[in-house]
Amino acid sequence: MTDGPLIVQSDKTLLLDIDHPLSTECRRAIAPFAELERSPEHIHTYRLTPLGLWNARAAGHDAEQVIDTLIMYSRYAVPHSILIDVAETMSRYGRLRLEADPVHGLILVTTDTAVLEEVIRARKIAPLLGARIDAETIAVLPSQRGAIKQSLLRLGWPAEDFAGYVDGQAHPIELVQKDWKIRPYQELAAEGFWHGGSGVVVLPCGAGKTIVGAAAMAHAKATTLILVTNTIAARQWREELLQRTTLNEDEIGEYSGAKKEIRPVTIATYQVMTKKKNGVYAHLDLFDTHDWGLIIYDEVHLLPAPIFRFTADIQSRRRLGLTATLVREDGMEGEVFSLIGPKRYDVPWKEIESQGYIAPAECIEVRVNLTEGERLLYATAEPENRYRACSTTRTKSNIVEVLVEKHSGEQILVIGQYIDQLDSLSETLGVPLIKGDTPIKEREILFNKFRSGEITCLVVSKVANFSIDLPDATIAIQVSGAFGSRQEEAQRLGRILRPKSDGRTAKFYSVISRDTIDQDFAQNRQRFLAEQGYSYKIIDADDVLQGKI
C-alpha cells in the first residue's frame, strides 16, 4: 500500500486528491489518457474511457506506461480487472489503419485479418467500402473517411488515420507578439492540436481561445475558414486577428447575413451557413469553394446539426474546435469528438484562475421571497408557464435595482431570458437594452460605449450569452435563463472573467425565487460550475434590501 494521490475505482473513475504533494505530478501523468470529468475543490474526478486510451495510443503511449502510471500513483491496489481492461482496450487500437495509396486512393489496411473480416461484415460499414484489394486491404470511398472512422470507433476497432491532411492553399500567417505574449497554456493547446491533426480545445471563458485559434493558423500557414456564432463575434475575431497576426484587413473576409466576402481567411456565422433557400442549404458550398487548410469552429458546443453532417465529409481538412463548456443538453458531446476530433487540451478553470489569466469570480445566489400574491399566481399557473411566472416576478426586479445601485461605478451586465422582463428592467433602471431585434450596428455602438465606460450598465438578452468580449464587466446579474442549461450559466459567468486591470474579483449574481422550480433549475444550472470548483454562496434577499451585504 503506497500513499499516492490517486484512487482507482472499480467503475474506471480516477479520484485525484489535489491536496496531496504529488497531485500536480500525477495530474500531468494521467492527463494523456484519462478524461477530466469534474474538478471541484478537493478531489478531481477523471475517467478512463476507450476514447481516452486510444488517444493516448495515438500520442505514442502504450498500455504498459498507462498501467505503470496507475500503479505508481495509486493509493490502494488497482483493481485487476481495470489493468486487464486497459491492456485490452489499448491493444485494439492500430489493428486497422487508414492510408493513402497511390493506386487505390484511400485504403483500410489491417495487421489482423480476423478484425478486418469482422468489420467489413458490419452493416454500418459495408456501404462505405470499395473493392477488396487483398486479404489485408480494402478500398474506402474517399468521401466516407469521416463516416468510416466514426463507425469503426463505435464497433470498438478504431482506425489509425495515416492518410494525412490536405495542406490547403498556403498563405503566410505569423503571430505578432509585440506588446503581448502568448500564454503557456495557449501555446500547449495549439501545439497539442497541431500534433493531433484535428481536435477540440477546451479552455475557460475569457482565457483567450481566439489566440489559440490564431496560433493554430500560424502553425498551418494556410487559408482558413472560421465559423462563429454571430456577426458580433465575427467582428471580434477579425479585430483580434488584425491585432495579433500578420494578417491585414484585405486578407480577412466576413461571410454573414450582411456581407459575403471570401478571402484567404474567411469568418462565417453558423446562422448564414444553415440558412435555407428553396429548401437547400445555399451556403454550405463555402466549405468547398476554397481549398481551406484549416477550419476553426468557435463555440463548438453550439455546432448546428447541418454543419455536423457536412463536417463528416471534410475529414481530410484540419479541424479545430474551441469551447469552454463541452456539455450539450442534447448529449451530442460524443458526436463532436468523433467529427471534429478528440479533446486535445483541457484544463480545470480554477487552475487558469490561479495562474491569474482569468479573473477570480464569486458566484452568489440571491434568494427572494415571493409575495403572497405572486405565490398564488405561481401556484395556479399552467405547468408550461410556471417557470416564467416565478422567474419574472416584480420582487426580483426590486432586488436587481438594489444590486445595481450597490455596485454603481462598476461595469454591470443584467442578463435575462424573457424580453418583457428585460424591457421593464431597462425602463426602471434607465439603461439601454440589447436584444435579438437590436440592429447589429446599434449593438456595436452600445458595446463600444460599454467598453469605453461611457455607459456602466447594460441589460442584455441571450444574444450576449456567447463570444461577446466585454473586458471590463465585473458584475453580472442573472434574472432568468433557459431553464436548467448548465452551459448557459457557465457562458454567462464567462462574460465577466476577463482579468481586470486592478485584479478585482468579478461577481456573478443569480436572482432566484425561493421555493419554486426556479430554485430547482438553478441547482441544475450551477452543476457545471460547481464541478469546476466554483462554490456558490447563498444569500437572502432581505439581507440585501437591508444593506447587510
Add this chain to the structure above:
Amino acid sequence: MRSFSDYLRSLNDAALLDLFTARPDLVTPVPPDIASLAVRACSTPSLARAIDSLNQWQFQLLEAGAALSEPFTLKSLIAITDKAAASGVEYLISIGLIYPSDDGMRLPSQLRDVLGNEPAGLGPISIAKLKLADLDSAPADAKKVLERLIWGPPRGSVGDIKNPGPGVAWLLERKFLVPLDQRTVIVPREVGIYLRGGKIHRENQIKPPVMTGTKRDERQINLAAIANISTVLRWVEELLNFWAEEPADALRAGGLGVRDLKVIANHLGVDEACTAFITELAYLTSLISIDAQDRIMPSNKFDIWLMQTPADRWQVLASAWLITSRVSGLVGRAEAKNVAALGPELDRVNASRVRALTLSILQENPCVAPDTASFTALMNWRAPVRRNSSLQDELSAWSLREAEWLGITGQGAISQYGESFLMGADLAFINSDLPKTVDHILIQSDNTAIAPGPLEHEISQQLAIMAEIESRGGATVYRFSEATIRRALDHGKTGDEIKAFLTKTSKTPMPQPLEYLIADVAKKHGKLRVGNTSSFIRCEDTSLIAQMMSDKKLEVLTLRRIAPEVVICDHDATDAMRILRESGYLPAAESSNGLILSGTRANRALTKPRPPRVIGEIEAPSEDLLNSAIRTIRTGEKSSHKQLHLRQRVSEALGALPRNTANETLDLVNKFIQEEKSLSIGYADNNGSVTHRIIDPIRVSAGALIARDHATGEVQSFRIPRITGVAPL
C-alpha cells in the same frame, strides 16, 4: 479365492484403512459386514466416484485392464501399456478397482458396466479364431476402412451389409469385421489391439503435462488479493443491505428472477455473473433466508456476521464456497436454458472436486497465473473422467474466476491469504493487511462527498441513507440531492441531525449550498401529511393546497378540499403519497395519533435460514472413524458368518430352500457367475409365494440377476431382493 468379497476378507486392517481413506463413501454409513462392503464397493455410484478420482494415466491403465479378458496378469497388462504399469496397478488395487485372485487379476463385477462396453474404443472379443497376421497383407480398400475405426469408436456403418464394398467384404470374410445389424459393423477387440501395435492407447500419458503461465510478483499478488477480499466483503454487505431495504421475491420455481438479478448487478456495479456469485455466497452462508412468503431477505445471521472481524467474515464466505456443490457460473449462460441464481438447479456433483483440484494446482505453482489452455490440459490429465463432462472446462474456468473474486488468488496466482486459508492457518493477518478504515469524508461544493478509503461501518451506514453512492472502489463517492436528503428525513432524521453528522464527519467545511439544500428540504419535508385511516392530506399552507387542487397531475386522486388546510382523497395513503411525490410534492405520512411515521426499516427474516445442502461429495473421515469402521465390519462379519451357518443348518434340517440376505445373495451370485455353476434359488412372486428354480446365472445388471431358467429354458431376469436364497447345485 475368486470373488471380490473373498478378496476383501483377505485384506489386513492397514489395507482396509487405505481403501477407506481413498473411498470414504464405503464407510458412510459403516456397512455391517464384508459382504455388504463388497456390494457397496461394486455398486455403480461408488465405482463411478472412484473412477472420477483417477488421473489420466491411472484411467488408461484401468481401461487397458478392462480390455483384457479376466483373469489377466501384470505382464499382459504391461505388454499393452508401459513398464510403469506396475506401480499404477498397485494403486488401482489399493482402491479396489482391480483385485488379485488365485488365478490372476480381475475387475469388480460392475466395473465394466461403469466403463461402458467399449473400453478405450475397443470392440468386443472375437468369437471366431482370427489370423491376425493376414491383416498386414490386407488390400488397400480394407486398410482404409480399418484406419477409420482403429482408434474408436469401433463401430462403423455400411450401406448394406449384404452388398458391401470390396474392402469391407474382405474384412467380413476373415471376421476382421463383424456385422452388428443391417447397417453396422464392429471391429473385434483383438483386431483393434493388433492394429494399435499391441498397445491400447495412442500415447501412454504417464506424466502430467507442464503448466505454463505468467509469472507474477508476490507483493503485487497479495496487494491485488487483499483488494479482492475487501471488495467481496463490501459486495456481500451491500447486497444484503439492499435486500434489507427492499426484499426480493423468489420465483415460484425457486430462485432469483433475471430482473432482480439485473437490479442488483446495477446496484453493485458488477456484471451479472459476478452478481450471481455474490447472491449464492450469501445463500450458502445462511446470510439470507427465503421466508414462507417467498421473500428473500437477510437472516439474523447477517447481523452476527457483520460483527465479526473481516478475516472471520471472509473465512465464512470462502469456506462455504470451497465445499459447495452449487455452481453459480451456470446462471445466465447464453447457450443453455436460463437457470436462476438461488434456484434448485445449480447443483453439480463434481463442482467442489474441480474447485479443490483447481486450487491445488494453483498451490503447486506459486506466483504463476496459469494460461487457460495449459491449465485446462493439466486439469484434464488430473481428472480425465467425470460426470457432467460437458462442463469440465467451464467448471475449472469458473473456479479460477471465483477464486479471484474471493481474493484466494490475486492477479490469477495464489495469494498468501488463499494459501493460509487452504492450509487451515490463522487468517488474522488479513485484518491488519486490509486498508485502514477512514473516519472522515470530504464534502465538496458540487454536492458530492468522498470517503478516501473504506469507511467505518457506522458512518457508511448513516451516509448510505443520506446520499446516493456514485462510485465504488477503494474510495466511495457520495452524491447529495433533494431525494437523498428526503430519504434521510423519511428515516426519521431531522435536518439538524443530518447537518451535525456531516459537519462532524467531514474534514472540509460544509459548503453553503448543501447546508441550504438540507435546510430547504427539511423545511418542506412533512409540510404535507398523509394518513392511512381516512386518507387525508392536510397542509397549513393554503396556497400549496390551492396549487394541489389545481394540479392536473393530481386529478387521479380526486381530491376534495374539506377545510382550508385539509384535503381528502379516495385513494389509500400509499398511492396518494406516490402520486404526490411523482408530481413533485414532499408529503410525509402521518399516523392516526398525529405522529410522523418514519420510513422503511431494515428488514430481517423471521424464519430460520436453510442453506442449500452440499451434495455429491463425502468428506474425508478421520482415522479414528476409519478404525472404528474396520472394527465394526470385522465384528459384523463374525456374526453374519455365524448366522449364515445357523440358517443353513436349519434349512438343511427342514429340507427347505437356503435363506440368504440380499447382500449375501449378491455376493454369492457374483461368485457363482465367475465359477459358471448352476444354482438352486428360491424366488418370490408378486404374491409372496416362493418357488424353487434351477438356473444358470449369466450376469448381474441393475439390481437383477440375468439367468437361464432350466424349467423354461429361457433367459430371464430375477430381481435380487426377491431371491430368498441361493445354493450351488
